[in-house]
Amino acid sequence: MQKNFKENMKILILVIFFTNIYISLFSYETGKNPVKASLFSLLLPGGGQYYNESKIKSALFFSTETYFTAKLIYDHNMMNDYYDKALSTIGEEHQENAWNYDRYYAKRQNDLWWLGGIAFMSVIDAFIDAHLYNFDEEKRKIHLRFENKKVSVSYSF
Numbered sequence: 001m002q003k004n005f006k007e008n009m010k011i012l013i014l015v016i017f018f019t020n021i022y023i024s025l026f027s028y029e030t031g032k033n034p035v036k037a038s039l040f041s042l043l044l045p046g047g048g049q050y051y052n053e054s055k056i057k058s059a060l061f062f063s064t065e066t067y068f069t070a071k072l073i074y075d076h077n078m079m080n081d082y083y084d085k086a087l088s089t090i091g092e093e094h095q096e097n098a099w100n101y102d103r104y105y106a107k108r109q110n111d112l113w114w115l116g117g118i119a120f121m122s123v124i125d126a127f128i129d130a131h132l133y134n135f136d137e138e139k140r141k142i143h144l145r146f147e148n149k150k151v152s153v154s155y156s157f
Contacts, residue, residue, distance in 0.1 A: 031130065031131075031133040031134040032051065032052050032129075032130035032133040033130060034126075034127045034128075034130040034131050035127075036051065036130070037051050037052055037126040037127060037129065037130035038123045038126050038127045038130075040126065041061070041119075041122045041123045041125070041126035041127075042119070042122075042123050045061055045062045045064075045065035045066060045069075045119075045122065046058035046059065046060070046061040046062035046065070046122065047126075048122065048123065048125070048126025048127075048129075048130070049061055049122070049125065049126055049129065051126070051130075052126060052129045052130050052133060054129060057125065057129075061118070061122045061125075064118055065115065065118055065119060065122065068111055068114050068115040068118060069115060071111050072108060072111040072112060072115060075104050075107040075108040075111055076104075076108050078100075078104045079101055079104035079105050079107075079108055082097050082098075082100040082101035082104060083101050085097040086098045086101055
Protein backbone atom coordinates (compact mmCIF):
# COMPACT_ATOMS: atom_id res chain seq x y z
CA MET A 1 0.00 0.00 0.00
CA GLN A 2 2.77 2.42 0.91
CA LYS A 3 4.62 1.55 -2.30
CA ASN A 4 1.60 2.52 -4.40
CA PHE A 5 1.29 5.79 -2.50
CA LYS A 6 4.95 6.63 -3.19
CA GLU A 7 4.58 5.75 -6.86
CA ASN A 8 1.43 7.87 -7.14
CA MET A 9 3.18 10.80 -5.44
CA LYS A 10 6.11 10.54 -7.86
CA ILE A 11 3.73 10.55 -10.81
CA LEU A 12 1.82 13.51 -9.36
CA ILE A 13 5.02 15.48 -8.82
CA LEU A 14 6.16 14.78 -12.38
CA VAL A 15 2.78 15.81 -13.80
CA ILE A 16 2.84 19.06 -11.82
CA PHE A 17 6.46 19.72 -12.85
CA PHE A 18 5.85 19.19 -16.58
CA THR A 19 2.55 21.09 -16.45
CA ASN A 20 4.40 24.02 -14.91
CA ILE A 21 7.01 23.91 -17.65
CA TYR A 22 4.34 23.72 -20.36
CA ILE A 23 2.38 26.63 -18.91
CA SER A 24 5.54 28.68 -18.46
CA LEU A 25 6.70 28.05 -22.01
CA PHE A 26 3.49 29.15 -23.67
CA SER A 27 1.95 31.74 -21.37
CA TYR A 28 4.69 34.29 -20.72
CA GLU A 29 3.77 37.53 -22.48
CA THR A 30 6.32 40.21 -21.65
CA GLY A 31 10.07 40.21 -21.53
CA LYS A 32 11.95 36.95 -21.78
CA ASN A 33 10.59 33.50 -20.97
CA PRO A 34 12.43 32.13 -17.89
CA VAL A 35 11.79 28.46 -18.69
CA LYS A 36 12.94 28.89 -22.28
CA ALA A 37 16.10 30.64 -21.04
CA SER A 38 16.73 27.79 -18.59
CA LEU A 39 16.28 25.15 -21.29
CA PHE A 40 18.62 27.01 -23.65
CA SER A 41 21.18 27.21 -20.87
CA LEU A 42 20.78 23.52 -20.10
CA LEU A 43 21.14 22.43 -23.74
CA LEU A 44 23.94 24.76 -24.81
CA PRO A 45 26.54 26.26 -22.48
CA GLY A 46 25.76 29.97 -22.20
CA GLY A 47 22.66 29.61 -24.39
CA GLY A 48 20.28 31.01 -21.81
CA GLN A 49 22.49 34.00 -21.17
CA TYR A 50 22.70 34.62 -24.93
CA TYR A 51 18.89 34.41 -25.15
CA ASN A 52 18.68 37.00 -22.34
CA GLU A 53 21.09 39.23 -24.29
CA SER A 54 23.87 38.96 -21.69
CA LYS A 55 26.71 38.39 -24.14
CA ILE A 56 29.60 38.61 -21.65
CA LYS A 57 28.01 36.15 -19.23
CA SER A 58 27.20 33.89 -22.17
CA ALA A 59 30.84 33.83 -23.25
CA LEU A 60 31.98 33.25 -19.66
CA PHE A 61 29.64 30.29 -19.09
CA PHE A 62 30.40 28.87 -22.55
CA SER A 63 34.15 28.97 -22.04
CA THR A 64 33.99 27.64 -18.47
CA GLU A 65 31.69 24.73 -19.31
CA THR A 66 33.72 23.93 -22.44
CA TYR A 67 36.94 23.91 -20.42
CA PHE A 68 35.55 21.54 -17.80
CA THR A 69 34.03 19.30 -20.48
CA ALA A 70 37.40 19.04 -22.25
CA LYS A 71 39.16 18.42 -18.91
CA LEU A 72 36.59 15.74 -18.06
CA ILE A 73 37.17 13.96 -21.39
CA TYR A 74 40.95 14.14 -20.96
CA ASP A 75 40.89 12.81 -17.40
CA HIS A 76 38.44 10.05 -18.40
CA ASN A 77 40.71 8.93 -21.24
CA MET A 78 43.78 8.97 -19.00
CA MET A 79 41.90 6.99 -16.36
CA ASN A 80 40.96 4.35 -18.95
CA ASP A 81 44.56 4.19 -20.24
CA TYR A 82 45.94 3.59 -16.76
CA TYR A 83 43.22 1.02 -16.09
CA ASP A 84 44.25 -0.93 -19.20
CA LYS A 85 47.93 -0.62 -18.24
CA ALA A 86 47.20 -1.79 -14.69
CA LEU A 87 45.46 -4.90 -16.04
CA SER A 88 48.38 -5.80 -18.29
CA THR A 89 51.23 -5.27 -15.79
CA ILE A 90 52.38 -6.86 -12.54
CA GLY A 91 54.46 -5.87 -9.55
CA GLU A 92 55.66 -2.35 -8.95
CA GLU A 93 54.60 -1.14 -12.39
CA HIS A 94 51.06 -2.42 -11.68
CA GLN A 95 50.97 -0.48 -8.40
CA GLU A 96 52.05 2.72 -10.13
CA ASN A 97 49.45 2.28 -12.88
CA ALA A 98 46.75 1.51 -10.30
CA TRP A 99 47.74 4.61 -8.33
CA ASN A 100 47.55 6.75 -11.50
CA TYR A 101 44.18 5.20 -12.31
CA ASP A 102 42.90 6.20 -8.86
CA ARG A 103 44.31 9.69 -9.28
CA TYR A 104 42.62 10.26 -12.65
CA TYR A 105 39.40 8.69 -11.36
CA ALA A 106 39.36 11.27 -8.54
CA LYS A 107 40.12 14.06 -11.02
CA ARG A 108 37.29 12.91 -13.29
CA GLN A 109 34.84 12.85 -10.39
CA ASN A 110 35.98 16.33 -9.38
CA ASP A 111 35.49 17.53 -12.96
CA LEU A 112 31.96 16.10 -12.98
CA TRP A 113 31.08 17.99 -9.79
CA TRP A 114 32.52 21.24 -11.15
CA LEU A 115 30.76 20.84 -14.49
CA GLY A 116 27.46 20.00 -12.81
CA GLY A 117 27.75 22.94 -10.42
CA ILE A 118 28.59 25.40 -13.18
CA ALA A 119 25.77 24.08 -15.39
CA PHE A 120 23.35 24.41 -12.46
CA MET A 121 24.50 27.99 -11.82
CA SER A 122 24.11 28.76 -15.52
CA VAL A 123 20.51 27.50 -15.57
CA ILE A 124 19.61 29.40 -12.39
CA ASP A 125 21.28 32.57 -13.69
CA ALA A 126 19.40 32.36 -17.01
CA PHE A 127 16.10 31.78 -15.20
CA ILE A 128 16.53 34.75 -12.84
CA ASP A 129 17.92 37.01 -15.55
CA ALA A 130 14.89 36.29 -17.75
CA HIS A 131 12.55 37.17 -14.88
CA LEU A 132 14.39 40.46 -14.37
CA TYR A 133 14.78 41.22 -18.08
CA ASN A 134 12.49 44.28 -18.09
CA PHE A 135 13.00 45.22 -14.44
CA ASP A 136 14.21 48.77 -15.15
CA GLU A 137 11.16 49.45 -17.30
CA GLU A 138 8.78 48.13 -14.63
CA LYS A 139 10.66 49.97 -11.87
CA ARG A 140 9.96 53.32 -13.56
CA LYS A 141 6.21 52.64 -13.31
CA ILE A 142 6.25 52.39 -9.52
CA HIS A 143 6.55 55.56 -7.47
CA LEU A 144 7.14 55.45 -3.72
CA ARG A 145 6.74 58.72 -1.83
CA PHE A 146 7.40 59.61 1.80
CA GLU A 147 5.48 62.76 2.78
CA ASN A 148 4.27 64.05 6.14
CA LYS A 149 4.80 60.77 7.97
CA LYS A 150 2.89 58.94 5.23
CA VAL A 151 4.00 56.50 2.60
CA SER A 152 2.23 56.46 -0.73
CA VAL A 153 2.70 54.11 -3.63
CA SER A 154 1.51 54.76 -7.15
CA TYR A 155 1.74 52.58 -10.21
CA SER A 156 1.59 53.90 -13.77
CA PHE A 157 0.04 51.74 -16.45
